[in-house]
Amino acid sequence: MTRTTPRWRQVANGAGLVVILVIAGVVAHTTPSEEQQEAAIPVRGQIGETLDGRNIRATVDDVRIAESVEAGNGWAGPTSGVWVVVDASVEARVTDLATLGYARIKVGDVTYSASTRPDRATIAETGLSVGIPWTGPLMFELPLPLVSSDAARHAELQLAVSNDPRADSMLVMPVDLYSIEIEKVVETDQPVWGVR
């Protein structure tokens, strides 16, 4: 005994298959890549604004550029480029198992890390306290032609805890390096621990 599948069932099966294929296609094309899933979560704001991430709170007060710096610990760093000096105040929000391990300036496709050459004269890689900020400078050594380029108009300052901010907050502030006047020398104070 053979049973014939009704015509409407054949059409319904075909339509069902098409719907499933379309849904599968949409899911496959909209699923974030591994890189996107692990990417840092940007928290955007402006210079002078206090930004809050998961375990970082920071305020950048000023950005200066100079041919040389005189740090609070007496260090003076010669450079063939220029120093971008960022005055910031940074603290942890949840746990002090955190350092300011990620402080970078992105100009175009190029990223520069905060220099550790001045040693304790900056807050780069400083261990952060919960609710008690460290205030001090970050120093970035950049080539002179770069800060005079068009890309410098749309530079980004990026701050995060640990040197690998994947899947964690990253504070991002736009900074127009092109418009900042280049000084001969910038003097900085030693980092200070405590509420300002």
Place this chain on the structure above:
Amino acid sequence: MTWLRRNWIALVAVAVLAPATVGITFATQWTEYFGGRASAPTSVGAGDTAEFARADWSLTSSRRISGTSAEGLEIGLPAGSDLVVVTVRVSPEPPADGDETPGCLVRLEEFDGTSVTRSWGDATLDPISYTAAEGTHSYCASDAVGPYTLESVFVVASDAGDELALSVTVATELPRYLSFRL
């Protein structure tokens, strides 16, 4: 209807096995995640003694020094901070031959009800001028053969609430840890 009747066993099997598979997969992942970190606190009240990691532990005292007080200024606390000093009496069991009493990690946790909102690590190496009480240890003394007093200091934000607890973690006891409510 006929199709459903014909396939009811397979449909029930899918309805049971699919959520069971997802549940077991997640349960395994979460068990491993929580098993490797301090996630099972044993609360110890004031005056109580807890047996943990081959030692008896009891909270002896705790005090909070305001950063704006004369003592706080003398210690050189950063602006906007307080110092919390906690002492715990530790009585290790006599060690077996070649054995040591366990080392530990202490942290101060701020609570909002039952959940931890913030935590601070020991401030022994922070740039302050606190002098520890005579005869106390600032760390879990793994070479101790008798009872000793552990004194832990924490530089906390002055807006930290009063719901604070000292957590004591010993690596070999995870996920269990002690929580002394101050």
